Amino acid sequence: MKREIPLFLTAVIGAVMILGFFVPHPWVSVPTDFLQQSAVIVVAFGYVLGGANVLRVNLEGIAKRDRDWPYRVVLIAGMLVTMAVGFFVDGPRFQAPGTPSIWIYNNLFATMNATLYALLAFFIASAAFRAFRIRTLEAGLLAAAALIVMLGRVPLGDFLLRPLTDHAGLPEWLRTTPLGAIQDWVMNVPQNAAKRAILIGAAMGVMATGLRVILGIERTYLGGGD
């Protein structure tokens, strides 16, 4: 029964949700809306489990003096202080401007978030350096396309390339077509075609996985045991 009941619920709810996409009548849309809203309640219970796991794993790490265990102390202290401020100091107004919860969010969380996000610029530079090393024909095409797109997206691009393109030996269309137009073509035609092909394939993968789950063919998510 541990497997049959979840499989039955998955099949019924999955079928109702699919039906809800095609049938707007309230007899179907009201239950589907209710099911979607009910998910919030399940998620709320899930957060309790998640919070308990964070506490357990990190307290064990502190007790065993794992490597870099002081960071675990900081994590638990941060979590408990934020929760305590939200529950006991701010209460229902925890999202109101000027509350300690908002101060913690703006001055600690948001700044750390922005710091980490800013690292992306350096990682992009190092990744781009590797990606644009021209060792094969494909890598060469990639580098050329990237150069066109990057230069074509800024007004400076045409100015920089004019000495190269303003040459009598080049075809007329190449001399007169702005780099921005070539960039648009690269993005709208080959890039878009490849992207849509991937998206169509992924959409079918989504449907196939959903069908397997609804029909109970894919049941690994139920875990082991009976």
Place this chain on the structure above:
Amino acid sequence: MLTHASSSTRRGLLAFGIALALAAAAPVRAAVAPPDTIAAPRAPTGLVFADIANDAGRAMDLSWTLSPDDTTGSRTVTGYLILRGPTPGGPWAVVDSVPAGTRSRRDEGVHHDSTYFYRVEAVGPGGRTLAGAAAGPAIPRAAWFNSTRGSVFAFMALFFLLVLYYMYMAQSGRKPFVRRLAGIDAIEEAIGRATEMGRPVLYVPGITDIDDMQTVAGLVILESVARMTARYETPIRVPVAYPIPFTIAQEMVRSGHLSAGRPDTYDSNSVTFVSPQQFAYVAAITGIILRDRPAAHLYMGAFFAESLLLAETGFSTGAIQVAATANVPQLPFFVVACDYTLIGEELFAASAYLSGEARLVGGLKGADMLKVAIVLVVLTGCVLETFGIHGLTRWMQTQ
């Protein structure tokens, strides 16, 4: 300056709102011109209603012809009141108010299969016009099928039939040939390398919740990966961003150990809940990468800006990295920073490859056949559009 303009606009709207409220509160009566010069506006005419097709019967579209006094620069009309009642004689309730110059409005406060009558009245400083004839009866109908989604339904039905047919064929012994994917083969290779080096395997099932099918696919693959790590007695680390995938991931890893016949090696701390906050999640995973130095990193699921942060940090440690995602903008980052990348649908096919189960593999062929159908439809659409025939294109457009 902007603040000043905005506050002026707000004051204007407030004054208009108060005027409408006062007008609405007044009893319905014949237009009474105030003692000074401005006369009451003449009534709008031609009120028509239209039920919205393919909806749940919760809205009605209304349109009317403006009052003859509602002209540019004229101050006679400041707005219109939309009134709704159950009978042609009322009682009337104001359901909405719109500024001068507005010709239509959607009433979203109705119930399906109920009868309504509507009136629109012009309001101005000179008073409120005598209500014109009521329009009705308007009965919003709830549709049983959204006909704009007919094409989706047709393709979905075809897809389901194809998948089920090929699953049945595979189950009855005609298992289709499946080309091996280097990225899938690399997963076992990466786990083997981690075993040789005595280091753990890091498995990241994406950063979205369970409502994203990529997360489901990532969790399904996790079971196969956990089975391999259990067989090799290699520790696995699975940091998860959301609580529901977290509980499922725990089940997956436990199930993998059970399937491998090694329930004793299951570590309840191998799956950890981190945070749904994107960069908090990144900080936790990069911490694991740099502290525990896993020899294999498997990124399977939906990723966003964190993809490159994770993959580049992993690259710097020299670990084997295999990524799989259907988020197209992140694919270039994974291709650059990882050893192998599964693109788009390969993420969803990976569980069939790894398990080798006949029905799952059969499903892959069903998906391939639908791709052939889609290619044919696209080509047909191109030809029809070229000759100015738009029926297929219109049928494919959904709302």
